[in-house]
Amino acid sequence: MEDYNLYFEANRSLWNKKTPVHLNSDFYNLPAFMAGETSLNQIELSELGNVKGKSMLHLQCHFGQDTLSWARLGADVTGIDISDEAIRQAEILRDKLNLEATFVRSDLYNLKENLQGQFDIVFTSYGTIGWLPDLNKWADIIDHFLKLGGTFYIAEFHPVLWMFDDNFEKIVYPYHNTHTPIVTESEGTYADRNAPIKQVEYGWNHGLGEVVTALTSRGIYPEFLHEFPYSPYNCFANMVQGEDGFWRIKGYEDKLPMVYSIKATKMDR
Structure with a gap:
């Protein structure tokens, strides 16, 4: 079996560099968040529902804005991320906001060695599974980590988007996971395209069939799989904002699926 540590270490280094840029970006709008504004979107808020009093594990949490937003809504949250700097900053934010949350620095695949317990909800969102080679x-x-009867929820960018080049002019990458990493030289970041960051990164595309099968084969069965023709974020090239406030690729408005979501329950096998 292939050793993915080389890829993970490169990506960890990259996210350590991205985190300080993201903290100071308009994209993440930290002043508004610190003043009480949620970082969560209507998609996940409406679909996941009331989390008050529930334990939640947030996979690939970055510097914890969404994790802490769920804490504000009453969840007992634990966030994990591969980036040392992201977890350090998440803990600083938690302490400044006087919120209850646990943050753990861990490669997701090695999480069993770094975290104990089970949770009512396992949550992940937007730009996470593309960093993982094996679903x-x-x-x-x-x-x-999910309790029997517990809820798994993901909101993620649609795999069709990752088939295109950076400017959405042509299809370059496969829809299906070939298990060979997609190697690109990252310049800047989606939160600041002019940031002085340049480094090779490694990613993998995952079709919807792969995602659903990985879950159902472990007894985690979807209540729904929704697809959306828009993004809540202006994070790709050549995006235009609609009257509804959402973002679409110019020239492909409402023609491309941009986000999907799955809410699933862990059943007794």
Whole structure:
């Protein structure tokens, strides 16, 4: 079996560089968040519902804005991320806001070695699973940490988007996971395209069939799979904002699926 540590370490280094840029970006709008504004979107807020009093594990939480937003809504939250700097900043934010939250620095695949317990909800969102080569290992982690009868929820960018080049002019990458990493030289970041960051990154595309099968094979069955023709974020090139406030690729408005969401329940096998 291939050793993915080289890829993960490169990506960890990249996210350590991205985190300080993201903290100071308009994209993440930290002043508004510190003043009480949520970082969550209507998609996940409406679909996941009331989390008050529930334990939640947030996979690939970055510097914890969404994790802490769920804490503000009453969840007992634990966030994990591969980036040392992201977890350090998440803990600083938590303490400044006087919120209850636990943050753990861990490669997702090795989480069993770094975290104990089970949770009512396992949550992940927007730009997470593309950093993982093997969704069977990902689903094993979800299965391990999710209570029987618990809820798994993901809102994620649609795999069709990752088939295109950076400017959405042509299809370059496969829809299906070939298990060979997609290697690109990252310049800047989606939160600041002019940021002085340049480094090779490694990613993998995952079709919807792969995602659903990884979950159902472990007894985690979807209540729904929704697809949306818009993004809540202006995070790709050549995006235009509609009257509804959402973002679409110019020239492909309402023609491309941009986001999907899955809400699933862990059943007795």
